[in-house]
Amino acid sequence: MSGALQTFRRPVEAAALVLAAGALWCGAADGEPLPPGTQLEQLTLPTLDGGKAELMGRNAKVNVVLFFRPGQEFSALVLKDLAACEQEMAGKPVHFAAVVTDQYPGADVQAAVTAAGVKMPVFVDGGAALSGRYKVIQNPAMAVIDGKLKLVVFVPYTKNHAQVIRARIRHALGELTDAELDTILHPPSQQAGGLEGAAAHRHLKLAERLLAAGNAEKAADSARKALDKDPNLADAHALLGAALALGGDCAGARKAFDAALALDKQNARALQGRKECEGGAKR
Amino acid sequence: MMAAAGSLAAGEKAKGKPPPAPPPKSAPPAKAPPAAKGAPVKPLPPLKQGAHAPLKEKVAYVHGPFEEGDCSICHKNKDPKNPGPALDPTPELCLGCHEEYREYSTQRVVKHRPTQEGCTWCHNPHNSKQPHLLLEESSALCLRCHDAVRQVLQNGKVKHGAVEEGEKCMTCHEPHGSNIESLLVKLPFDLCVECHAKDTQLDDQGKALTNMKKLLDDNPEWHAPVAAKDCSVCHNPHASPNFRLLTSEYPARFYEPYSVKTYALCFECHNEQMAATEETTALTEFRDGKRNLHHLHVNKAERGRTCRACHEVHASKWPFHIREGVPFGNKGWILKIQYEKTATGGSCAKSCHPKRVYNRTIK
Numbered sequence: 001m002s003g004a005l006q007t008f009r010r011p012v013e014a015a016a017l018v019l020a021a022g023a024l025w026c027g028a029a030d031g032e033p034l035p036p037g038t039q040l041e042q043l044t045l046p047t048l049d050g051g052k053a054e055l056m057g058r059n060a061k062v063n064v065v066l067f068f069r070p071g072q073e074f075s076a077l078v079l080k081d082l083a084a085c086e087q088e089m090a091g092k093p094v095h096f097a098a099v100v101t102d103q104y105p106g107a108d109v110q111a112a113v114t115a116a117g118v119k120m121p122v123f124v125d126g127g128a129a130l131s132g133r134y135k136v137i138q139n140p141a142m143a144v145i146d147g148k149l150k151l152v153v154f155v156p157y158t159k160n161h162a163q164v165i166r167a168r169i170r171h172a173l174g175e176l177t178d179a180e181l182d183t184i185l186h187p188p189s190q191q192a193g194g195l196e197g198a199a200a201h202r203h204l205k206l207a208e209r210l211l212a213a214g215n216a217e218k219a220a221d222s223a224r225k226a227l228d229k230d231p232n233l234a235d236a237h238a239l240l241g242a243a244l245a246l247g248g249d250c251a252g253a254r255k256a257f258d259a260a261l262a263l264d265k266q267n268a269r270a271l272q273g274r275k276e277c278e279g280g281a282k283r
Numbered sequence: 284m285m286a287a288a289g290s291l292a293a294g295e296k297a298k299g300k301p302p303p304a305p306p307p308k309s310a311p312p313a314k315a316p317p318a319a320k321g322a323p324v325k326p327l328p329p330l331k332q333g334a335h336a337p338l339k340e341k342v343a344y345v346h347g348p349f350e351e352g353d354c355s356i357c358h359k360n361k362d363p364k365n366p367g368p369a370l371d372p373t374p375e376l377c378l379g380c381h382e383e384y385r386e387y388s389t390q391r392v393v394k395h396r397p398t399q400e401g402c403t404w405c406h407n408p409h410n411s412k413q414p415h416l417l418l419e420e421s422s423a424l425c426l427r428c429h430d431a432v433r434q435v436l437q438n439g440k441v442k443h444g445a446v447e448e449g450e451k452c453m454t455c456h457e458p459h460g461s462n463i464e465s466l467l468v469k470l471p472f473d474l475c476v477e478c479h480a481k482d483t484q485l486d487d488q489g490k491a492l493t494n495m496k497k498l499l500d501d502n503p504e505w506h507a508p509v510a511a512k513d514c515s516v517c518h519n520p521h522a523s524p525n526f527r528l529l530t531s532e533y534p535a536r537f538y539e540p541y542s543v544k545t546y547a548l549c550f551e552c553h554n555e556q557m558a559a560t561e562e563t564t565a566l567t568e569f570r571d572g573k574r575n576l577h578h579l580h581v582n583k584a585e586r587g588r589t590c591r592a593c594h595e596v597h598a599s600k601w602p603f604h605i606r607e608g609v610p611f612g613n614k615g616w617i618l619k620i621q622y623e624k625t626a627t628g629g630s631c632a633k634s635c636h637p638k639r640v641y642n643r644t645i646k
Contacts, residue, residue: 074516074551103556128554132565138507138552157552158513159464159471163392190391190461190468198383205380206347209356218351 033135034143038151045130048100048109048122055123056149057095062172063145064165066098067125067136070112074157078140079116081162085169086119093147094169096120101128144168200229204236211239216247234264241273250277327396327404328427334418337409345410348380357408373401377408387460395466397428398459405458422451425458432521439522441487445478446521455520471520472512486527495597502598504605508552509597517548517596534589537610541587549590558582564643569603571628571641588635593620602629609634 043055056063066082068075079098086096100109102124113122125131134143134154142165144152152172155165167184170176176184203226210219223240226233241256254277260270337349348356352363357376359367369376378385381402388398397404405424406416417424426433436442445454452458455474456466463470469477478484480496499505508516518528525532531547539545543555557566558581562573569576580588590596595604602624608617611634621632628642 069554072551101554101556103554128556128563128565131554137554137557137567139554156507156511157516158508158511159467159515160513162464163462184462187462187470190457190463190466198381201382202347202380205382206351206356209348210351210353213353213355213361215351215353218353222347222351 033154034151036151036153040145040149040151042149043130045099045123046126048106048113048124053121053123055097055099056145057093059093060095061093061147062152062169063095063097063143063147063149064169065134065143065145066096066120067131067134067139067141067143068098068100068112069139070100070104070108072139075140076112076116078142078157078161079112079118082120082142082165083117085162085166088166089169092173094173098122099125099130101125101131103128144172146172197230200226200233200236203229204233204239207236207239207243211243211246214246216243219243220247232263234260234267235269237263238267238269238273242269245273245277253277327400330404330418335403335407335409338407338411340412342410343412344414344416346408346416349409373403373408374398377402384459387457391460391462393461393464393466395458395460421453422446425452425456435519436522438524439519440524441526441528442522443520443528470512471515472509475514475518475520493597499598502595502600502604504601504603505598506594506596506604516552534591537589537592538586539589540584541582546581546590568643569641570643572643572645576641592635 040056044052045055047053055065064082064085066078068079082096082098089096096118098113098118098120100122109122123130134141138156140157142155142161144155144165146152153168155161155168158164163184167176167181171178171181203222207219207222207226210222220240220243223236223243226236227240230236237256237260241253241260244250244256245253253273257270257274257277260267261274264270353361354363354366355361358369371379374384374388384398384402388394402408405418407418408416411417413420415421419427426436436446446452448454455468457468458466461467468474476496476499479492480494482491482494482497484492484494486492499509508514514520517530519530520528523529525548526535529548531551532545533548534545541558543550543559546555546558554566556563557575558577560566560575561578563570563575564573567575567577580593581590591606592609593605595606598604599606601607601620601622603622605622606620608619610616611618618634619632620634623630625642627644628640630638630640632638
């Protein structure tokens with residue numbers, strides 16, 4: 001490690017290796033990001049600790065290659081998140097790797113990696129050759145690559161990157177369907193929907209509590225408010241019936257129970273209440 | 284959505300007959316509860332003793348169960364003078380009626396600690412002067428805990444209108460829980476473009492703001508953060524010391540002496556070596572052989588061309604979101620750049636200079 005903690009200004013084998021692999025990438029128009037489906041190949045590159053390693057995992061179904069910079073806020077955020085992601089994905093065939101160009105002092109790179117707590121190998125990109133090949137002009141950027149070394153997608157930094165990268169990995173692993181992935185990438189509005197329904201339900205709940213407390217009149221009022229919000233709420237009709245019955249209005253109760261049963265033949269409270277009304281249990 | 288939190292009282296004015304009651308013994312303690320797993324270590328700031336007691340002064344909103352005057356709906360006793368403890372701790376007691384909020388604290392990826400630890404961190408269960416039975420005015424309530432945002436707002440020369448108008452924080456955030464980072468209601472891009480879709484919006488200096496929806500609809504070549512649908516990469520949605528709420532310094536003019544600091548915004552994502560290195564074969568595609576043309580244009584002690592000289596920062600009709608034209612003189616003339624992209628480079632028409640062609644493959 002100590003040797004690698006010097007400034008990476010020296011010529012690095014990576015440049016030659018990657019430039020030699022110039023023909024390995026195909027299909028990308030100059031200046032545009034590599035398109036999904038681009039066939040990539042395995043490369044052996046120098047690592048931060050002074051050794052060499054293969055960029056892609058041999059048995060991985062999914063490779064995640066992060067291009068980052070030390071001393072950059074967004075890179076620090078993504079590195080930290082990928083450290084958590086590594087732990088979450090432990091045991092799954094996912095291989096993580098980080099790539100940094102050789103323009104930064106090794107100590108700075110090591111500090112960034114240590115602060116984030118990532119366990120993945122960190123590769124040194126001599127002369128930014130690999131970054132150039134991958135068309136990485138912004139950092140951080142995460143390449144998701146399948147087991148056959150085809151590029152799935154480049155994930156740029158966004159506020160939602162933690163969810164996006166996990167979703168992309170899980171989709172590539174076959175754990176998420178296309179529709180599930182789409183829901184995560186394009187989430188619907190997070191504000192509560194169907195407020196009318198929710199309000200009706202709350203009036204019903206209050207009516208139940210009032211009824212349990214023996215307050216028939218207020219329970220009936222609250223049930224009516226629920227029905228104002230949702231006339232098709234069988235439970236509210238049934239509860240209104242129960243409240244009216246408790247208050248002695250069996251005729252009104254019967255009507256309410258019938259309304260509940262018209263909406264839900266199996267409504268237990270309405271069936272029971274109607275039985276009690278018919279049996280003369282209540283006037 | 285927050286209207287729901289106001290529950291049965293939402294929109295219902297007080298009838299001036301709330302029964303008197305002592306502060307409920309079940310209110311959250313004045314000390315902060317332990318932090319939730321994975322949450323920031325900093326405890327929630329303590330609430331004032333009796334923060335949840337029924338307000339005796341004139342109120343605008345009353346919780347339905349409290350209005351019924353039967354304390355036993357939520358408390359052990361009926362008696363308003365001695366309601367006793369709550370039947371269950373919050374949030375369970377609240378979720379008994381407000382069931383739709385259970386999903387927010389259990390299913391959503393991004394959770395808000397107060398939602399998990401107790402609704403009464405933000406809501407008064409009896410009555411309030413504030414909508415949704417909030418303990419305080421909504422943004423004051425949020426800033427009670429969110430110190431970093433408070434500081435940004437205090438120090439920011441430019442403040443985002445959305446923070447100070449309408450629903451304030453809740454214009455963009457869903458305080459109960461969300462599947463989007465920072466408890467956002469929608470993805471940042473969707474939130475921003477939804478509002479910035481008018482021709483009539485002005486900034487704090489009275490200058491017209493771009494109708495972003497129209498701009499993006501009309502121009503298919505989007506800058507990467509725009510394409511990634513995250514405006515917050517470059518703009519601070521709360522406030523900023525920089526114009527246009529930019530997160531870092533960015534030159535406002537056409538010419539500017541080059542320095543890394545001046546271009547801090549761009550270099551948050553782009554490698555500063557792109558403009559600092561005279562020769563490269565990897566750092567940029569804008570090069571003639573090895574000669575780095577970004578360096579040539581930008582890296583000058585006096586009249587460095589700023590990024591905006593050649594690029595539209597949001598979107599344009601041209602590759603690499605290059606501008607259609609550049610201003611010339613003070614008569615409003617626009618010289619068309621007419622950028623043309625080729626397989627190995629590109630060219631600019633006579634504008635700032637005679638027609639120039641670049642080719643990455645030349646030796």
